[in-house]
Amino acid sequence: MTFARLRxxxxxxxxxxxxxxxxxxxxxxxxTSVNPTEILAFPPEGVSFQWYEKALTYPDFxxxxxxxxxxTSLASTLALIVGSAFAWLxxxxxxxxxxxxxxxxxxxxxxxxxxxxxxxLLLGGAxxxxxxxxxxxxxxxxxxxxxxxxxVYVSLATxxxxxxxxxxxxxxxxxxxxxxxELPLVLPGMAGGWLIAxxxxxxxxxxxxxxxxxxTQTLPVAxxxxxxxxxxxxxxxxxxxLIITTTLIMFIADRAFGLRRVLAxxxx
Amino acid sequence: MTATSQAPAAVELVRVRKEFGSAVxxxxxxxxxxxxxxxxxxxxxxxxKSTLLGMIAGFLTPTAGKIVVDGVDIxxxxxxxxxxxxxxxxxxxxxxxxxxxxxxFGLRMRKLPKAEIAAEVRRVIEMMKLxxxxxxxxxxxxxxxxQRVALxxxxxxxxxxxxxDEPLSxxxxxxxxxMQVELSELHRKTGLTTIFVTHDQGEALSLSDRIVVMxxxxxxxxxxxxxxxxxxxxxxxxxxxxxxxxxxxxRYERDGREAALVLPGVGRLAAPARDDGLIHGSAVRAFLRxxxxxxxxxxxxxxxxxxxxxxxxIYQGSHTITRVEVDGxxxxxxxxxxxxxxxxxxxxxxxALMLDLGExxxxxxx
Numbered sequence: 001m002t003f004a005r006l007r008x009x010x011x012x013x014x015x016x017x018x019x020x021x022x023x024x025x026x027x028x029x030x031x032t033s034v035n036p037t038e039i040l041a042f043p044p045e046g047v048s049f050q051w052y053e054k055a056l057t058y059p060d061f062x063x064x065x066x067x068x069x070x071x072t073s074l075a076s077t078l079a080l081i082v083g084s085a086f087a088w089l090x091x092x093x094x095x096x097x098x099x100x101x102x103x104x105x106x107x108x109x110x111x112x113x114x115x116x117x118x119x120x121l122l123l124g125g126a127x128x129x130x131x132x133x134x135x136x137x138x139x140x141x142x143x144x145x146x147x148x149x150x151x152v153y154v155s156l157a158t159x160x161x162x163x164x165x166x167x168x169x170x171x172x173x174x175x176x177x178x179x180x181x182e183l184p185l186v187l188p189g190m191a192g193g194w195l196i197a198x199x200x201x202x203x204x205x206x207x208x209x210x211x212x213x214x215x216t217q218t219l220p221v222a223x224x225x226x227x228x229x230x231x232x233x234x235x236x237x238x239x240x241x242l243i244i245t246t247t248l249i250m251f252i253a254d255r256a257f258g259l260r261r262v263l264a265x266x267x268x
Numbered sequence: 269m270t271a272t273s274q275a276p277a278a279v280e281l282v283r284v285r286k287e288f289g290s291a292v293x294x295x296x297x298x299x300x301x302x303x304x305x306x307x308x309x310x311x312x313x314x315x316x317k318s319t320l321l322g323m324i325a326g327f328l329t330p331t332a333g334k335i336v337v338d339g340v341d342i343x344x345x346x347x348x349x350x351x352x353x354x355x356x357x358x359x360x361x362x363x364x365x366x367x368x369x370x371x372x373f374g375l376r377m378r379k380l381p382k383a384e385i386a387a388e389v390r391r392v393i394e395m396m397k398l399x400x401x402x403x404x405x406x407x408x409x410x411x412x413x414x415q416r417v418a419l420x421x422x423x424x425x426x427x428x429x430x431x432x433d434e435p436l437s438x439x440x441x442x443x444x445x446x447m448q449v450e451l452s453e454l455h456r457k458t459g460l461t462t463i464f465v466t467h468d469q470g471e472a473l474s475l476s477d478r479i480v481v482m483x484x485x486x487x488x489x490x491x492x493x494x495x496x497x498x499x500x501x502x503x504x505x506x507x508x509x510x511x512x513x514x515x516x517x518x519r520y521e522r523d524g525r526e527a528a529l530v531l532p533g534v535g536r537l538a539a540p541a542r543d544d545g546l547i548h549g550s551a552v553r554a555f556l557r558x559x560x561x562x563x564x565x566x567x568x569x570x571x572x573x574x575x576x577x578x579x580x581x582i583y584q585g586s587h588t589i590t591r592v593e594v595d596g597x598x599x600x601x602x603x604x605x606x607x608x609x610x611x612x613x614x615x616x617x618x619x620a621l622m623l624d625l626g627e628x629x630x631x632x633x634x
Binding site for chain 2: 160162163165166167168169170171172173176180181184185
């Protein structure tokens with residue numbers, strides 16, 4: 001065997017090892033979700049979709065899913081509005097305290113979610129908002145804001161500044177430059193940012209554990225509570241559904257809005 | 269249309285100045301641009317030509333001075349109220365619109381009736397040979413087509429002035445030559461007063477009615493292309509436009525109809541005795557184009573024959589540029605048709621050169 005072949009073999013072994021390592025836990029969960037018996041056994045002993053049925057009809061999950069949708073849609077939309085405005089501010093103007101503002105905005109990437117969740121729990125106590133939607137939405141909004149802001153900022157930064165000049169040169173007032181040129185060009189970034197925020201919010205667990213109550217719990221919290229009491233594959237089934245839904249959303253978003261570009265994964 | 273500075277001014281710059289902090293971008297430039305004139309701002313990068321264009325378009329505010337278009341002072345007017353068309357170096361086509369919408373943008377901003385917009389856009393689409401491309405996205409166009417859309421978008425609003433900011437620099441060489449011809453045709457057809465910014469002297473010489481040579485924010489010379497090439501006003505213009513041999517500083521001697529340059533280590537060279545205000549005994553520099561230097565004939569004699577050694581040949585197909593190291597003059601370039609010189613005078617061989625100083629530009633040295 002030549003050295004080149006050996007090197008190629010080594011490379012592909014590494015790729016396979018990484019892929020296996022990254023996807024194995026998910027695969028295990030997906031496989032147990034079709035197990036016909038009540039035990040979370042691996043490997044599965046057959047194929048059955050009864051746990052999917054149970055997951056879809058379990059009242060706690062139904063309510064938690066609805067709660068999640070409410071929280072996610074409100075939190076991501078608010079984060080989109082505030083985050084876009086902020087991205088615009090940072091992109092357009094340089095002002096005193098801009099650095100501090102930026103640091104505060106990025107901070108949810110550094111500060112652990114349980115710290116933020118705990119903080120919101122204490123705040124909720126002080127303002128008599130414990131376990132209410134307001135507190136949950138606020139917490140989620142803070143958590144997803146850096147992602148939305150980044151998405152919008154990146155798509156703003158990729159706009160050729162001469163486009164605004166060209167539009168002005170052709171007779172467009174600053175208002176028309178914003179509505180006819182800048183907004184349409186940044187819209188995919190906003191949509192992409194909103195979707196990322198929505199997916200993150202929908203699956204957020206750590207901070208949600210602190211700020212939700214039994215009536216307001218979101219899906220990941222409900223799943224956690226379920227698995228503390230029962231050890232059957234229902235949770236595997238609901239995990240599988242969440243993964244598939246999220247993958248679909250991301251796939252569509254990538255096709256429709258060029259998510260790669262928004263997240264600056266792709267550079268062209 | 270080859271209007272000149274005698275025609276009524278379409279654009280007038282009055283002591284326009286732009287400072288960036290302590291740096292001077294444009295230093296008190298005054299210019300009159302005639303109706304329908306094709307004027308080029310030429311200079312190296314950083315010379316202030318794009319800054320000047322930016323001020324005319326209204327993207328930059330002058331530190332001092334005023335800009336008058338068609339008799340109206342527009343110095344303080346917002347860019348979107350100026351009625352000045354511009355083509356950007358990067359074209360700046362709107363990527364979310366197709367060709368038609370790009371071209372129609374300016375007319376829509378002017379709130380023209382739909383039918384009129386459609387008719388006008390069709391007119392320029394035809395004029396710019398873009399038939400069949402109206403529905404295309406701009407990303408599906410080639411560089412040359414994008415260039416035409418950018419031009420169409422700028423001229424469809426029937427601007428008072430058309431500004432072109434290095435529009436050809438993004439194109440490859442062949443396309444650039446073709447677009448030069450098209451620009452020239454377009455100017456002839458529309459008769460638009462045009463201000464063209466470039467650092468390419470070839471483009472400037474071939475397209476312009478007049479050229480403004482700029483350096484370090486200052487105007488060096490304003491002249492027609494031929495005048496600029498033949499009688500550059502100073503050393504910068506002489507070396508920036510085309511190739512030129514700058515001879516060392518010499519003493520100018522004049523006696524009636526006879527004039528001479530006295531160069532230490534070389535001797536006397538016969539110089540043209542023109543009424544150019546040069547004073548007997550003053551220090552001057554002679555600038556001589558390579559086409560005015562040629563190998564001397566075998567039995568040729570005269571005061572302007574110098575001898576040297578061939579340093580290099582640069583074969584260019586139609587002609588050859590030969591660099592000769594001449595005692596006391598340094599490297600002198602000669603430009604001769606064909607390639608015979610390469611065989612006749614190999615590198616390292618001695619060669620006698622005839623300097624046609626009658627064609628030289630003599631400039632007093634400060």
